[in-house]
Amino acid sequence: MQSGVAALSALLNLLSRLVIIAAGIALVSLMVMTGWMVFGRYVLNDTPTWVERAALLTILFVSLPVAAVGVRERFHMAVEIVVAALPDRLREAVAIAVDLLMLGFGLIMLTWGDTLASMMWSFNIPLLGLPQGMQFVPLMICGALTAAFSAEHLLRRAANLPPIGQRAIGLE
Secondary structure (H helix, E strand, O other): OHHHHHHHHHHHHHHHHHHHHHHHHHHHHHHHHHHHHHHHHHOOOOOOOHHHHHHHHHHHHHHHHHHHHHHHHOOOOOOHHHHHOOOHHHHHHHHHHHHHHHHHHHHHHHHHHHHHHHHHOOOEOOOOOOEHHHHHHHHHHHHHHHHHHHHHHHHHHHOOOOOOOOOOOOOO
């Protein structure tokens, strides 16, 4: 079981890195779009109206998937001071409960994101001409990644593999 979980972790590590790379590219494109908007407004005196909507959509595609990577690396949504004060057995139970809750939360985001995207797909985003359902695709991606990364934490625990992103409390 350990080798299978380790292989899954290696695959999810690659996926995590790809999400970070894609987010970096999206941030660069966001800077270019914003620069174009400022140039258009103040130099050309003709503001490109599509930029604001495109920037908002880009922010969704950056922030939500990276938040899921934060769940994997445990730099997102963590209140370690309370957990650190618990006895070891209780700390383990809380960690499992948190991973199960995050798995469920990810599946809910995926399911409802799909529902919202499906409902809004036939409408267009003004000025962009893209389906409004595109606004919910990052929510679905975040949900799927959160569920996968939470399941990975649970599988690693079951296979007695060291946790991912676990910081040594008090050593930062």
